[in-house]
């Protein structure tokens with residue numbers, strides 16, 4: 167094995183990517199180091215590799231420490247067990263991977279591999295063991311994900327990943343169009359890494375994308391969804407979505423198996439029309455798409471908040487919504503149209519009902535929230551009472567959560583119009599007021615603070631009686647306390663009989 171350590175010498179000491187060998191070694195996880203040492207003692211090569219090496223150089227905390235080795239799985243298992251560590255061969259589905267558990271942490275130790283791609287859009291047709299680290303890293307997706315470190319901190323960087331890392335550049339290992347065609351999921355992984363790492367896509371990567379689009383059709387919805395969900399909560403999510411939409415990757419379709427047959431699932435074609443969509447200048451600094459991206463990044467990095475941000479204005483510019491009145495662009499009703507579109511997207515994406523309900527409600531009501539937050543005469547109490555009666559959410563706690571999410575969306579929307587953070591104070595205060603109100607108004611009779619005397623007093627009228635008490639508490643005619651509810655129950659029965 168040769169030391170390919172030349173890249174590190176390019177760096178001057180004060181540059182962030184510079185790091186002496188001892189310091190690199192010092193940053194490797196102790197468990198991973200113990201495994202590297204144990205394998206080396208048996209005469210095997212062993213390295214930490216992939217995302218953890220990238221993260222180590224970027225000063226990020228790695229999710230996991232993956233190890234690659236010249237040892238075959240059975241040898242790895244034997245080495246681990248001789249040290250008293252639990253080790254399991256991943257078997258067929260995880261070809262070449264041994265899971266080692268060491269002081270409560272799990273490490274994946276994978277034998278050097280070569281992959282051959284075929285008909286499947288994601289999974290290799292054939293995987294074989296290899297004898298060299300170089301072959302193993304050649305199969306990896308991006309240069310910054312293809313670096314390896316040995317336990318002394320020597321870097322093996324066959325594709326100049328550290329150089330790309332320093333320039334915040336995402337580049338494929340080898341020819342982009344070929345690498346994307348082998349495994350089309352890498353298209354979405356590219357978008358995801360731009361967002362997570364705050365990188366720019368290299369020109370060669372961008373140019374290699376489109377040729378692989380037909381292969382997206384063979385990806386499963388689950389895999390694509392997982393990548394897009396990782397992207398959407400990333401600190402620089404806008405970077406990834408911008409590449410996806412500007413390159414038309416959002417207009418491709420993946421697939422979902424339903425009762426044994428495949429159904430085509432369009433990814434996010436609904437976003438395309440926002441690109442370049444003009445907006446009224448006095449409210450908006452950006453076009454529809456850049457506004458959406460600004461709102462996305464200004465919102466909290468939580469799935470519901472971010473999905474609501476991404477979709478909050480999808481209804482803008484749609485036929486029947488976009489109009490020009492007195493020479494100005496308007497989009498009246500874009501909230502309702504957007505909510506319909508969001509619902510269609512999230513159902514097609516098979517999101518859980520609770521998730522869809524929140525996002526759709528946020529999109530549908532974001533303009534109303536702005537209106538209420540801006541106009542003192544708008545009656546927030548009435549709005550919450552209506553939501554409770556209509557059971558917009560199953561519990562008052564969930565309704566309160568929805569207002570917390572709404573406050574975040576409203577604030578992000580203000581920031582996304584190019585206005586300062588200080589302009590969000592009114593919305594934050596109003597949102598808090600609505601959250602507290604929501605908590606104080608019951609949505610279901612389970613949230614009435616009654617004791618066992620109440621159903622006793624209602625007797626045979628228990629179901630209609632409870633509904634009546636709930637409605638009156640929701641309307642503010644009755645206090646939600648055991649005494650008030652008991653007295654009301656007694657009066658209710660007296661009126662009935």
Ligand code: ATP
Pocket residue numbers: 215216217218229230232305306307308311312349351352355
């Ligand atoms: P994360 O921080 O999400 O764990 P990661 O870079 O570790 O990011 P993983 O999906 O955990 O990404 O994969 C680990 C490593 O395996 C990658 O860094 C890369 O070297 C390689 N890899 C994973 N998926 C692919 C793929 N689809 N094609 C090529 N190489 C891949």
Ligand code: MG
Pocket residue numbers: 217218229230
């Ligand atoms: Mg990982």
